[in-house]
Each structure stands twice: as structure tokens, then as C-alpha cells.
Amino acid sequence: MVGTVSLSTKNREQKSELRTGNALLGLLPIAAGLGIATLMHFFLPGLIGQFYARIVTDIGITIVLAVSLNIVNGMTGQFSIGHAGFMTLGGYTAATITYYGSMFLWDSAGKHGGFLGSGEWLFIASCVAGGLFAAFAGYIVGLPSLRLRGDYLAIVTLGFGEIVRVILQQTGKTIDDVEDFKNAGWAQLIPPPVGGAVGFDGVPKYTNLFWVYAVLTITIVVAYRLKGSSLGRAMISVREDEIAAQAMGVNISRQKVLAFVMAAFFAGVAGGLFAHERGVIISPKDAGFQRSFDYVIMTVLGGRGSITGVTLAAVLLTALPEMLRDFEQYRLIVYALLLIFMMLVRPQGLLGIHEIWNFWQRPKSSVKSASPEAQV
Amino acid sequence: MSPPATTSSAVQSADALLDVDQIGISFGGLKAVQNFSLKLPRSGLFGLIGPNGAGKTTVFNLLTGVYRPDCGQIRLGSTQLGRGKPHEITAAGIARTFQNIRLFPNLTVLDNVRLAGQLRNSRGLLDTVLRTRGYHQEENGLREKALNLLEIFELQDRAEELASNLSYGHQRKLEIIRALATDPKVLLLDEPAAGLNPQEKRMLAHSIQQIRDRFQVAVLLIEHDMPLVMEICERIVVLDHGVTICEGVPSEIQNDPRVIAAYLGGGLEEN
Numbered sequence: 001m002v003g004t005v006s007l008s009t010k011n012r013e014q015k016s017e018l019r020t021g022n023a024l025l026g027l028l029p030i031a032a033g034l035g036i037a038t039l040m041h042f043f044l045p046g047l048i049g050q051f052y053a054r055i056v057t058d059i060g061i062t063i064v065l066a067v068s069l070n071i072v073n074g075m076t077g078q079f080s081i082g083h084a085g086f087m088t089l090g091g092y093t094a095a096t097i098t099y100y101g102s103m104f105l106w107d108s109a110g111k112h113g114g115f116l117g118s119g120e121w122l123f124i125a126s127c128v129a130g131g132l133f134a135a136f137a138g139y140i141v142g143l144p145s146l147r148l149r150g151d152y153l154a155i156v157t158l159g160f161g162e163i164v165r166v167i168l169q170q171t172g173k174t175i176d177d178v179e180d181f182k183n184a185g186w187a188q189l190i191p192p193p194v195g196g197a198v199g200f201d202g203v204p205k206y207t208n209l210f211w212v213y214a215v216l217t218i219t220i221v222v223a224y225r226l227k228g229s230s231l232g233r234a235m236i237s238v239r240e241d242e243i244a245a246q247a248m249g250v251n252i253s254r255q256k257v258l259a260f261v262m263a264a265f266f267a268g269v270a271g272g273l274f275a276h277e278r279g280v281i282i283s284p285k286d287a288g289f290q291r292s293f294d295y296v297i298m299t300v301l302g303g304r305g306s307i308t309g310v311t312l313a314a315v316l317l318t319a320l321p322e323m324l325r326d327f328e329q330y331r332l333i334v335y336a337l338l339l340i341f342m343m344l345v346r347p348q349g350l351l352g353i354h355e356i357w358n359f360w361q362r363p364k365s366s367v368k369s370a371s372p373e374a375q376v
Numbered sequence: 377m378s379p380p381a382t383t384s385s386a387v388q389s390a391d392a393l394l395d396v397d398q399i400g401i402s403f404g405g406l407k408a409v410q411n412f413s414l415k416l417p418r419s420g421l422f423g424l425i426g427p428n429g430a431g432k433t434t435v436f437n438l439l440t441g442v443y444r445p446d447c448g449q450i451r452l453g454s455t456q457l458g459r460g461k462p463h464e465i466t467a468a469g470i471a472r473t474f475q476n477i478r479l480f481p482n483l484t485v486l487d488n489v490r491l492a493g494q495l496r497n498s499r500g501l502l503d504t505v506l507r508t509r510g511y512h513q514e515e516n517g518l519r520e521k522a523l524n525l526l527e528i529f530e531l532q533d534r535a536e537e538l539a540s541n542l543s544y545g546h547q548r549k550l551e552i553i554r555a556l557a558t559d560p561k562v563l564l565l566d567e568p569a570a571g572l573n574p575q576e577k578r579m580l581a582h583s584i585q586q587i588r589d590r591f592q593v594a595v596l597l598i599e600h601d602m603p604l605v606m607e608i609c610e611r612i613v614v615l616d617h618g619v620t621i622c623e624g625v626p627s628e629i630q631n632d633p634r635v636i637a638a639y640l641g642g643g644l645e646e647n
Binding site (some may be wrong): 025026027221222225226229230231232233234236237240241243244245246247248249250251252258262353 | 440441442461462463466467471472474478479480481482483487490491492494495496499501504505506507508511514515518554555558
């Protein structure tokens with residue numbers, strides 16, 4: 001009976017449970033996430049103190065980066081190790097807009113307005129602009145991925161991060177004085193005055209728990225909805241078998257570029273959050289391969305394509321070094337050992353291809369055996 | 377089941393569904409396939425046979441766009457396919473299975489079929505992210521269609537399992553289902569009987585004919601199992617060293633000295 005096809009002639013009568021779309025229902029998870037972000041913003045620092053609140057902020061930004069990288073590395077199977085390049089590009093773009101935009105609008109590069117005030121709206125708009133710019137770069141980097149595979153693509157993306165780093169080192173000093181900025185000619189704006197090798201100092205510190213977790217909510221909702229959709233399946237099919245994917249009508253070029261663009265967009269937005277974080281001076285070395293590698297490790301440890309797995313790995317790998325600050329110089333050694341250990345005992349990552357709830361959900365044995373006469 | 381709608385008399389008619397005209401490809405100095413021609417009528421069931429390395433799978437790869445032919449024309453209905461990309465050719469209506477099974481092992485059986493079904497109606501990113509009404513309608517439609525197909529082939533009970541967990545025979549079956557989910561006009565089967573036992577082969581032979589009738593597809597079959605090919609194919613093309621050495625109805629092929637020579641390696645006089 002194995003090779004057989006006894007074509008049952010009857011039609012399926014009963015329909016599977018149809019989920020009907022409702023625009024409001026579709027926005028529910030985002031609204032819930034925004035609610036949680038608001039609560040975190042107002043109550044978390046009081047509960048756990050500023051130091052830990054700062055770590056929670058860092059974790060949020062890192063999750064955005066790891067989950068977005070997972071769209072390329074995990075779902076689509078294109079090995080990119082230039083994610084920090086996209087992040088830094090977005091970060092510099094966003095920082096430039098808020099820094100000089102604030103000078104232009106309010107004659108000062110300082111913070112303007114309170115929670116959800118005009119300054120914060122400029123900030124979040126600049127983050128989105130940073131994301132768009134990074135997405136454009138993602139498109140450019142995505143193009144070679146159509147011809148390159150595996151190691152070769154990895155080297156291209158690695159090179160991209162290094163190019164971003166070197167270019168940013170060649171930029172000019174920031175203009176601190178409002179009058180100087182307003183009187184500056186084009187000559188002083190090329191190369192862009194974003195701090196050069198020492199980093200972009202003086203960026204208004206708008207990043208707070210609300211915005212970080214609002215962006216995180218949107219990133220996760222988008223990634224999750226992508227994964228379960230036709231588009232996501234097409235991406236996963238590229239990872240599984242490119243030849244078969246093509247034969248099934250998947251435009252693999254389009255899927256790869258789309259994956260790169262989406263991942264770069266969220267990385268760029270996360271870079272904007274990072275650049276405006278208190279205690280951070282975004283600098284060219286942030287684009288280097290070390291930071292990129294941190295995110296790659298998170299996707300590998302979490303499991304290819306598992307959003308919850310990667311989130312878990314991002315939380316662990318951000319929180320642990322902070323908790324063990326005294327041993328920071330050993331961080332990379334610990335990472336290396338952790339990776340070797342994981343590759344030996346669990347090469348598919350913490351959660352493999354599954355989401356966390358798949359583990360206490362009993363495997364569905366059958367969808368339905370609808371027809372009474374369908375025997376095995 | 378009803379008898380085959382089309383008979384071999386339609387073979388030479390000008391309105392062949394798949395019209396392959398003198399295609400060829402070389403890899404370096406090796407002429408893998410030369411001057412391959414084929415007229416496959418609507419609902420035809422043809423066989424493509426030949427010794428190992430004769431270029432049968434290369435012909436499939438040329439027809440599906442994996443390789444671009446150096447020369448020649450491929451026409452499907454009124455569409456010229458020659459230089460199309462694989463996904464465009466699949467969308468135009470040529471689907472295939474693979475000699476060495478190429479399922480998506482980490483996707484479920486249902487998702488394997490759904491993926492193949494979605495090629496003509498993929499929703500954009502915005503619909504996907506916002507989960508609009510149109511998105512849900514389409515996903516429901518895809519699911520329904522995939523489950524229907526699985527039910528026809530009695531695989532619906534395995535829908536939520538990973539494709540890699542299926543038995544070998546079921547994996548072969550799923551490959552055929554997946555190819556059918558792309559709504560093809562022409563189905564290319566690359567050694568579907570490989571690794572099946574005699575009992576399973578007999579059922580497969582029956583199935584292929586049923587698929588042809590029920591889904592209204594023309595079938596081109598690569599197969600090494602001669603009794604199976606001779607039993608179900610209306611016409612057979614024999615390849616050797618990339619060259620068509622013989623074409624005809626099964627009885628002609630069986631008695632053709634060139635074919636026997638190609639398979640047994642002897643000279644003509646030995647027969």
C-alpha cells in the first residue's frame with residue numbers, strides 16, 4: 001500500500017476550521033505588546049533599579065538584532081555575518097538625524113520633550129529612517145547572495161561590515177555648536193560630521209524601555225507571522241533545498257533578497273535604539289565582525305528559524321556577561337566553549353527548528369481522518 | 377477507472393502540448409544531450425529510457441530550466457519556454473519529481489504540499505504581516521487544497537508529520553503529490569519506482585495512469601523498470617550517450633536491435 005494511490009473519488013465534505021481575518025484582531029498582539037512596554041517603562045526601573053533596567057533595555061535591543069538576523073540565517077539559510085554592519089549603519093543614520101535635526105529644529109542637540117513628546121517622535125522617525133537606509137544596504141548586499149553560497153557569501157557579508165567600519169572611521173568631527181552647524185557649508189558636511197574613529201558623541205539619549213519593547217514587539221510579531229505564512233514557507237524552502245524550491249515555483253532570488261532587506265531593516269532600527277541609549281557612544285568598531293559574531297552565535301545557539309529559541313539565546317548571552325562583569329575578558333573564551341559544547345551535544349541549537357510551545361504541546365497525530373472509507 | 381482518453385495516434389499531431397525541438401547541451405567537451413526532440417500530446421503518457429548515464433535526467437533538467445539548453449526550442453502549449461528560470465517554467469505548467477528524493481525534510485507533509493500550491497497566488501509582505509482578510513482567505517484555500525490532495529493519495533493522516541519522518545515509499549508518493557500541487561500540465565517523473573518492491577511497483581503503474589486521467593496531465597516517465605514502462609507508456613523514447621536512438625510504441629522498442637545493443641552493450645550482429 002506504500003506506493004499506491006487509490007484515488008478516492010469523493011470530495012472532501014467538511015471544511016477545516018476556517019480562520020477569518022479581522023484587521024482589529026490582527027493588531028491585538030501589537031497592542032498587547034505596546035501595553036506591556038508602557039508598563040515596563042513606568043514600573044520596571046522602580047522595581048529592579050536602574051542598573052538592571054539598563055540590562056533589560058540591552059536585552060530588548062539584542063533580541064531585535066538576533067531575531068532579525070534569524071530571518072536570513074535561520075529561515076532562509078543564507079549565512080550572513082555582517083549584521084552589526086547593518087545595525088551600525090542604521091544607528092549612524094538615526095543619530096545623525098536626531099542630533100542635527102534637533103539642532104535645526106530646537107537649536108540644541110539635547111533631549112526635547114518628555115515621554116511621547118516631540119523629541120521622541122523625531123527619535124523614532126529617525127530610527128525608522130535608519131532602518132530604511134540599512135534595508136537599502138541589505139538590498140545591495142543581498143544581490144551577491146543570488147550567486148554565492150555558504151562560505152563565500154559569509155565572506156561577502158563579513159567584508160560588508162568591515163567596509164562600513166572603515167568608512168565610518170573616515171568621517172569628520174561632530175559639529176557641537178549650533179551656530180557653526182547652521183553656518184556650515186557643504187564642504188564641512190562632506191565627509192559627514194559624525195565623529196570619525198572616536199564615535200558619535202552627544203546624541204540625545206532618547207532610548208527607553210517603552211520604545212525598545214515597542215520595536216521588539218513589532219519585530220517578533222512580523223517574524224512570527226512571516227514564519228507561518230506562504231512567504232515564510234518559501235524562505236524556509238530555500239534553506240531546505242534550493243533546487244527543489246525552484247522546481248516548486250519559488251523565486252529563490254526574490255526570497256533571498258527579501259530576507260536580507262527585512263533583516264537589515266530591523267537591524268537598522270535596532271541600531272537607532274542603540275545609538276540613542278544612555279551610556280552608549282556608537283562608534284565604527286560596532287560594525288566590526290565581533291559584534292556580528294555575537295548575533296550569529298545567538299541564532300546558532302537558539303536554533304535555526306526558531307524565534308523563541310533565538311530570543312532565549314539573546315537573553316542568556318546578553319544577561320550573563322553583564323552579571324559576570326568581573327570576568328568580562330573571558331567572555332569570548334566562554335562563548336567558544338559554549339559553542340563547541342552545543343555543537344557536540346545539540347547541533348540543532350537549543351530549540352532546533354521548533355518554537356518553545358511545541359515542547360509541551362502534544363504532537364498532533366492526525367489532522368483529521370475525514371473519510372470513513374479511507375483505510376491505511 | 378476510465379481508459380486513457382488519448383491514444384498514441386495523436387502523437388504526431390501538430391498540437392502537441394509539450395513540443396521539444398532539437399535541444400542540446402554540452403558540459404565542456406561532453407555532449408550530454410544532442411538534438412533531443414519530443415512531441416508530448418495532451419494527456420499523453422510517454423517513457424524515456426536508456427542505460428545509466430544516457431542523459432535522461434539531463435533532459436529533465438533542460439525541460440525544467442535547471443540547465444539552459446545550448447540550442448533548440450521548448451514550447452508548452454503556446455508558450456515558448458527555452459530560456460526561462462526554473463520557477464517560471466513550473467508556473468507555466470511543467471512539474472517534476474526527483475530521482476534522489478528532494479523533499480523539504482524539516483517542513484511538515486502539509487507544508488510541503490502547501491508550498492507547491494502557493495506559486496500562483498502569493499500574498500505580499502504587507503498582507504502577511506497585517507494578517508488581512510485576503511491573507512486568511514488565501515491561506516485557508518491553500519490548506520484546503522493541500523489537504524484535498526493528501527486525502528486523494530491517502531496521506532492526510534500524516535499531514536502534520538515532518539516529511540523526513542515518512543517511509544521511503546511515502547516520501548516518493550509525497551514528491552508526486554507536491555508536483556501535482558503546482559497544477560501542472562506536464563508531469564515529469566524521474567524514476568518513481570526506484571526502491572519500491574514489485575507489489576508497490578504494480579500499484580504505482582496503476583496510480584500513474586490514474587493521475588494522468590484524473591488530473592488531466594501529460595506524463596513523461598524516466599524509469600529503469602522495463603515491464604512497468606512497457607505496460608503503461610504509450611510511446612517510448614530511448615536515449616544513449618545523449619542521442620535519441622529510437623522512438624516508438626513499446627512493441628517496436630522491445631524488438632529494436634539498437635535498443636538491445638545499447639542495453640546489452642553488444643554489436644548489432646550479436647542479436
